[in-house]
Amino acid sequence: MKRRTAFLAAVAAALPLAAQAQPITGLYVGAGGGVNIMQNETDKSVNGVTSAPGKSLQMDVGATGVGSLGWGFGNGLRAELEFDYRYNSLDQSINPGFRNGTLHGSEQKFGPMANVLYDFNGLSPAFVPYIGAGAGYQWADVSATNFHTATGTAGEFAYQAIVGAAIPISAVPGLSVTGEYRLMGLAGDRTYDGNGVTAVRTDDFNHSVLIGLRYAFGAAPAPAPMAPGSVAIPAPAPARSYLVFFDWDKATLTGRAQQIVKEAADNATKVQYTRIDVNGYTDTSGTPQYNQGLSIRRGQAVAAELVRDGVPKNAIAIQGFGETHLLVATGPGVREPQNRRVEIIIH
Known part of the structure; x- marks a missing residue:
């Protein structure tokens, strides 16, 4: 028994950052950053001519950042507003039957989203997995300097799915490190008519992986750990x-x-x-x-x-x-x- 108690104490000492996860109640803020991977954007038509199947723009791996303001209801449910930004440089223009051309330029996306999330509290004492979904509006700004690629800014309704986990930091009550995967898509077609070309594009899907911080205001400090060998006093049982x-x-x-x-x-x-x-x-x-x-x-x-x-x-x-x-x-x-x-x- 003594060796078991000593082992548990050693584990607790080796994990100074972990704290018992508590449901979020009230106001919180969050921010995160990471990488954004875009699927190819399909060109449906160029200058009014329907494009050949498979004509698209290919993007390099880019970056993303998110800031959010939310409210926790104390039962695992959260609602939040966020503003996000994504940047991907253009890689090449894919046109079946023709020589693909290297592109110089970028696509930037930004806009507000409203999310609803649910925390699975109680599954682990050290981290809280969560899932969520969101909807909002995104502007997609395309700039290019060669191959007569259509440029400009077009906005569309956007949606996203979120899977993540939060690890609370015991040294700062209310502070957690977060890790997330997000899939965001823009609905409908977008028309760009800059750079001397008019193009209608579709299929703007983004896979984002983010690391961030979240702070819940008014969080209670975690209870102090028991000394080795001490006995927890149970709370009084409800009257029967x-x-x-x-x-x-x-x-x-x-x-x-x-x-x-x-x-x-x-x-x-x-x-x-x-x-x-x-x-x-x-x-x-x-x-x-x-x-x-x-x-x-x-x-x-x-x-x-x-x-x-x-x-x-x-x-x-x-x-x-x-x-x-x-x-x-x-x-x-x-x-x-x-x-x-x-x-x-x-x-």
Whole structure:
């Protein structure tokens, strides 16, 4: 056991940057940069003449940068606005049946995007994978100095898919290193009419790999690590037994009784229960037969309120004990408020 404790302590010391990942709640900012790989852009037509199949522009590997402002909802869901920039230099013009020509110039893309992302918190104590999708608008600016390549700026609706992971930095609460892959595409055709040529192009697909930083404001510091050999003190378990009291000869819930039932229903979601007992009781006023029926009606009223508060009906067992099992011992015919009750027990 001592060697195991020492090993765990050594692992913790060897990973000073890792921190327990927490869901993002509230405002955050992010920025990243990396490489952008463009698929070939197809020329659909040049100067009004339909291009031969396969006529396209080929790009070199380029660069990309992204800045974002977002909001985390505390349940893994995030929404953000971003502005991105991509740059790729032109490589060559591909024209089947003709000699391909080396190009000099570039294509730059930039614009705003709105993204929705989901963090898979709890899968790992050290990193959080996430996925997302976005939509927005991108301007594509093409410049070229040879081969009569059409140039200019054209804008189109854009969409993207995002897969990434975040690694929190324990030294700075709220700060994380991020790694992402993004696929972004521009929808529709774009018309360029500069450099003495008019061309209609399509198929602007971009594969981007980025490394970045993200900072969530208001993040709580990570709990201090336990010293080797120390024992963690578990948090108090939610209450598992509740008493609901009734007015004399009544089976209706008071406002306070409804609050207690709601508290019991809420805490039932925090434990792995197998069943919930709802046991009804009465005082000794009235006949034993009447009190038996009254105790069952009280139990049914509490069970119905539990169901309204989200507890599955098939998880509840109702029993009536009438004037037996008194909470306060009395003689017959006594109206004792504490005996007019229902007990909720979460097993």
